Amino acid sequence: MLQKELDMKYRKQKPKKSHKRLRYALLILAILLLSATGFGAYAYQRLNPQNHFKNLQAIGGSPTSNYKAKSGVFNVLLIGTDARKGDPAGHTDSMVLINADLNKHTYNLLSIPRDTRVYMQGYGYTKLTTVQYISQIKHGTQAGIVDTVKTISNLTGVPINFYAETNYWGLQYMVDAIGGIDMNLPFDVTLTHPWYAEDNGLTFKAGTHSLNGKMVTEIVHERYSLPGTDYGRQQLQEEALIGIAKKIVQPANVTKYPALSNSLSNFLVATNMSQEDMISMGLGIKSDFHPNQQIHYRQVKGTNVVMYDDVLQANNDQVVLDSGQLQSVVQQYFTPDASN
Template sequence: MGQEESRLTSRQSVKKSKKHHRWIILALFIILASAGSAIAYYMHAISPQTHFNHLKTIGTSKNALSGYKEKSGVFNVLLIGSDQRKQNPQGHTDSIVLIHVDLTHHRYNLLSIPRDTRVYMQGQGYTKLTSVQFIGQLKDGTKKGITDAVSAVSNLTGVPINYYAETNYWGFRSMVDALGGIKMKIPFDVTLTHPWNKKYKNMVIKKGTHNLNGTMVSEVVHERDSLPGTDFGRQRLQEEALIGIGNKVMQPQNITKLPALSQSLSKFLIATNLSTSDMISLGLGVKSDYHPRNQIHYYQLKYQSVVMKDDVLQAQNDEVVLDTKQLQQVIQQHFMN
């Protein structure tokens, strides 16, 4: 091959090489642009204002939907603490907290509903709220039990409910331990009269702020008999536990754990309809402006303890009848807008 032909071949090779590199750069650009679009779409999709919009409700009656105006970034969650044990799939509803989440204005209104509240069970008659889930589970399985409980609360309050999350002693304990424990304010002395673990019998947790692991938080929020106002006292402890958990989750080092935590929900929750993307979007929405003492508002209801006929259990039962006027007032002011 002559010198001229060699130079020509070399120039052609350089041109092919440059052309090849251009194609590589173009391909990389397309891949990166596509990835960027996918990331942008995903971030838009999990943005609270986009994600929490046009939501479904669970077992909601027409009564619960009347007067309620859905807003983007606003929804209702029912938290249920169950006495369900590992060896028995059925459980009674032990604690009930209805949460009105407003991610637009960063308001979180919580309403505790006593477990013995008299409610109407569709097609069955009147019974205690704590029995609704158990009866539904016995007849039609776990999911029906939880949706029956959600429906009963929705019909009682007139509030449409979008999400639910149920935990038990072991799940709640695991959740707190996964966060490395929490700092919890104890508003009064707590004596553990009926602990899950008998070795803590009559143990006293003094009024003040304590660093507690999952076991102790679970024992504290389970206590009732030694507390001022019994159920009212338990509700205050539940509020402080939720604030403690929220504070710990929102710490910068724990925000990055949200996806992993949400994928481990089965360790903490018996049942929920919250998806991984729901959890991440909720975490992002709360994190953007989180001041729990100013933003979390806890409401308790007045009631009368009476003995009444339980239509479902066919027996006279101790039941709680809520102050209807106060209930309606709290719902209208804090859960309907």
């Protein structure tokens, strides 16, 4: 009965087609740049990142019991879903794990493919994109997010302190709210499965382009025309994130921070970050931020294979990440210098 229910619900989503499964690139590192909105209401010492981000708890418990992050260092998972208004659940389409070190002013990012083979507690092996959907159907919205965070934490061995979830409209709103961005394309991009039909076939040549929210979401959603498909898309995610970061720290946008802070619900579906967390993050980042030099995108290669999915009870295409490379990247960039 459960399998029949899941099959019906899952297949109901299928007609929305892959072109509606947006990657959005989770460019909401910009959220971390919401600066010192409302700062005057708080004591500086309490919100200083060295004091605020101290003895943090991992969501769902840490998979590495001997790991203790330094003060001012934390891990954030950015999630992008294909959920529609009125739908009880959505598939996780984009996952970007960020290690933010506000002491060294370095931000290491790791994109995790949506089709990555993972173990879902209580169900078995399945695609990462399925975890949130199934958990939301069975246990509710909040459980879906937490189970996704826990699954990625177990996959990578990285304790995750914060999460932020957005969707297509959230990213578009963010980019438009700051007046669009300049985005450097490392290669030609042709839109083969855009969100809007009128954009089908549009080609953007390699180089820098001034883009509004709609075009940014279309470009970071593209996959099939790119070198390396999913890995090419990850490069576009990096460039769009840097474009947002550069724009939001421009002096002309400082006056927009209060409005952005008060309209978080327009581009954030869910987060466990408090206003104080965001203010402290903004303080730490704003003090010395150079996106091109400080944002580093890491990749872990994977193998495309057809394997049995325990949740869907059928074979499907999955991505098996190189475990050795994953461990190396995690140890070097996501759990380094752990002791205080």
